[in-house]
Amino acid sequence: MTFTRNLNLIIQRKNLDQDQMALMLEDIFSGQITEAQIGAFMAALATKGETFEELAGAARAMRRKASRIQTVSKKVIDTCGTGGDSSGSFNISTTTAIVVAGCGVTVAKHGNRSISSKCGSADVLESLGVNIDTDPEVVEEAVNEIGIGFMFAPRFHGAMKYAAKARKDVGIRSIFNMLGPLTNPAAASCQLLGVYAPQLTEMFAQALKLLGVSKAFVVHGHDGMDEITTTAPTRVSELKSGLIRSYDLDPIEFFEDYAATEDLKGGDVELNARITRDILNGDPGPKRNIVLLNSAAALVAADAAADIKEGLELAAGALDSGRAKEKLEQLADFTQENA
Incomplete structure (x- = not known):
């Protein structure tokens, strides 16, 4: 059996190519593989360590099985990250997605309920009035x-x-914890993707390149956050025009001082929803600043801003004008009306 043969290669610490990994995932996703075999696959691959080719192959298989949506805009961004950073922060990437939409960029946000944290993107959006459990056709229309x-x-x-x-x-x-940001059902052409470990930034950027993403920032904060952080520099692997460049982005270039980790903490669903509402209502402070910085990078990835500085100005404008808040209200109303 092909699955067993490829599993033995992984156990021998041999890397698979994209096609071999895609076949293994297709077998799993078709219900042909036992739970014991899936467990052995997960453990063996985690022990060996995943490669970017294996990530891309697994993502291709998962994309083929997914429900898809078609977008009118050719420039669509996602801000989905891996999660799993144990930082206890509020929902930065979700708030960022709303702000970026407020800047006029088409956003197809991919996400789930909480896995390792108290509040995932689905949880906070639901608390903010969005009906998250709608048919793909409704999401496509939104x-x-x-x-x-x-x-x-x-x-x-x-x-x-x-x-x-x-x-x-x-x-x-x-590997299943890694696939979410690589399997956007709208096939987003650009991404801001946070990862839970610094060694993953370049690997994910390489995988995104193989998957046809045109422009992306894959990021990991030196404080451990799977976001562009404001408490320390952030490791960035930037994908642009088929090339990948890795460097550190220092928030001190844009703000007077580093934020304190405690200033970025979230909590349960109700608290995180309130934090997002406060930011959308224009409240100043470190929580707003980290959303501005991540929004700025997303705007650069979407070619809506020339650089981070311009992106910061555009994001601040979307918040201060109320455009970002209006986007959330429109999304909530639309999804409730089309439940």
Whole structure:
């Protein structure tokens, strides 16, 4: 059996090519593989260590099984990250997505409920009035008409059910924890992607390149956050025109001082929703600043800003004018009306 043969290669610490990994995932997603085999696959691959070719191959298989949405705009961005950074921060990437949409960029936000934190993107959006559990057709319409939509992972990636029990039973971080940001159902052409470890930035950028993403920032804060942080420099691997460049981005270039980690803390769903509302209502401070910085990078990735400085100005304008808040209200109204 091909799955067993490829599993033995992984156990021997041999790397697979994209096609070999895609075949393994297709077998899993078709329900042909036992939970014991899936568990062995997860453990062996995690022990060997994933390569960017393996990530891309797995993502291709998952994309093929997903429900897809078609976008009118050719420039669509996602701000989905891996999560798993244990920082306890508020929902920075979700708030960023709303601000970027307020700047006029089409956003197809991919996400799920909380896995390792108290509050995932789906949780906070639901608390903010968005109906997250809508049909793909409704999400497609929201993206194309409003300029922002939320793709709730369980609605779009039904085949993941075949790996669910093995993932829960084995209980380790595996390749399945990495695939969310690489499997956007709208095939977003540009991304701001936070990862939970610094060594992953270049690997994910290489995977995005293989998957056809045109421009991306893959980021990991030196404080451990899977965001562009404001408490320390951030490791960035930038994908642009087929080339990848890695460097450190220092927030001190844009703000007077570093933020304190405590200033970025979130909590439960209610608290995180309130934080997002406060930012959208124009409240100043470190929480606003980190959203501005991440929004600026997303705007550069989407070719809506020439550089971070211009992106900061555009993001601040979307907040101060109320355009970002209006986008959230439009999304909430639309998804409730089309439930």
